[in-house]
Amino acid sequence: HTARLARVAGRVGALDDRLKRGPEGWRHRLALIEASDLSWFAGDRIGTDRLALWISMRISGLQDDTAALARVGWAVRRLTGGPGPEVDLSAFLDRRDPENIADEAEPFADRAGGWLDLMAQVAELHPITRACMGFHLWSLAGLGQQGDRIEAAVTAARIVASEGKGAIFAPLAMGGAGGLRAGGPPADRLARWLDGMETANLTAMRHLDDIDAWSARVEAAIRPLSGRTPPALCAVLTEWPLVSAPMAEALTGASRAAVQRNLAWMEARGLIREMTGQGRYRMWRATNLSGYPQ
Missing domain, CATH: 1.10.3290 (Fic-like fold)
Known part of the structure; x- marks a missing residue:
């Protein structure tokens, strides 16, 4: 061996x-x-x-x-x-x-x-x-x-x-x-x-390769945006495989409205996608990750 x-x-x-x-x-x-x-x-x-x-x-x-x-x-x-x-x-x-x-x-x-x-x-x-x-x-x-x-x-x-x-x-x-x-x-x-x-x-x-490439895409996309919520949300989505809006609010310190606005913005651009979930437990994850978690 x-x-x-x-x-x-x-x-x-x-x-x-x-x-x-x-x-x-x-x-x-x-x-x-x-x-x-x-x-x-x-x-x-x-x-x-x-x-x-x-x-x-x-x-x-x-x-x-x-x-x-x-x-x-x-x-x-x-x-x-x-x-x-x-x-x-x-x-x-x-x-x-x-x-x-x-x-x-x-x-x-x-x-x-x-x-x-x-x-x-x-x-x-x-x-x-x-x-x-x-x-x-x-x-x-x-x-x-x-x-x-x-x-x-x-x-x-x-x-x-x-x-x-x-x-x-x-x-x-x-x-x-x-x-x-x-x-x-x-x-x-x-x-x-x-x-x-x-x-x-x-x-x-392979998972780190994917999340590294995703982070680079997101950083380029959010560059024109103002405020601290977009980069903070990007960091949370890097650290956690799946994120709910209340989680993002608690982890970033941003308001619920700011979190939901930025999640919607990122989803519209194909940077994140919503996973199945009900009500306040709707969850999002980074897109184009091979393997974990689907």
């Missing part, structure tokens, strides 16, 4: 460099997409539209599972910053032992410590290989619980990018989460992991 590992490491490095040179909003955008894809992999199925409304305004629909939203919200927070998992795993996972733990129960701190010890023993391995091991050892170390597959994947994504300068995480689930499937001997799992990572990193790069 050496040649394949080197190729995937090159893809991760290229994405890291691209994010280092790009606007801050790109990291946030990729984190939202990755978190949404991880939620589909884990069976929670939180789309980017529901995730955007939840993260930006804490809005959830009647049918939404708030525990699932909390899990995917945690994923976004950990994919956008904060200390890594190997500093303090309990803090990273927001999990602590209860005061009145049952005598026969193994404390979470001990289980987390056991997993960290295993990771320390393979410290000389490449971060991509270590992340794969950490992911597959997760339930073996007794760290499994509801939502544990999201936790394990986010932890692994951070480990891969632990030496990065621009990327806070390396995508694992974009373009399909095949690399996260369990089963088979370790060599097969690593091969799947590398294939999945290559797909995810290529998907992320």
Whole structure:
């Protein structure tokens, strides 16, 4: 797997460099997409539209599972910053032992410590290989619980990018989460992991190419316009895959009228298009983006 590992490491490095040179909003955008894809992999199925409304305004629909939203919200927070998992795993996972733990129960701190010890023993391995091991050892170390597959994947994504300068995480689930499937001997799992990572990193790069080209088009189009709302709205549409008018109002600080006027102006020029949605939850996204999210 050496040649394949080197190729995937090159893809991760290229994405890291691209994010280092790009606007801050790109990291946030990729984190939202990755978190949404991880939620589909884990069976929670939180789309980017529901995730955007939840993260930006804490809005959830009647049918939404708030525990699932909390899990995917945690994923976004950990994919956008904060200390890594190997500093303090309990803090990273927001999990602590209860005061009145049952005598026969193994404390979470001990289980987390056991997993960290295993990771320390393979410290000389490449971060991509270590992340794969950490992911597959997760339930073996007794760290499994509801939502544990999201936790394990986010932890692994951070480990891969632990030496990065621009990327806070390396995508694992974009373009399909095949690399996260369990089963088979370790060599097969690593091969799947590398294939999945290559797909995810290529998907992320293609997405950044698209949003970069879109930003250039929008900047040229809004140059004649006055006021601070057009560039602020452009920044919000770069940072968030889907945006509602109330979201844009909250994130830009502009008035509802200014936001709606500018959204209509951009839509009329084919720079954004409305996605399906009802009433105040109508949502818009940048046009001509291949892949994510449709």
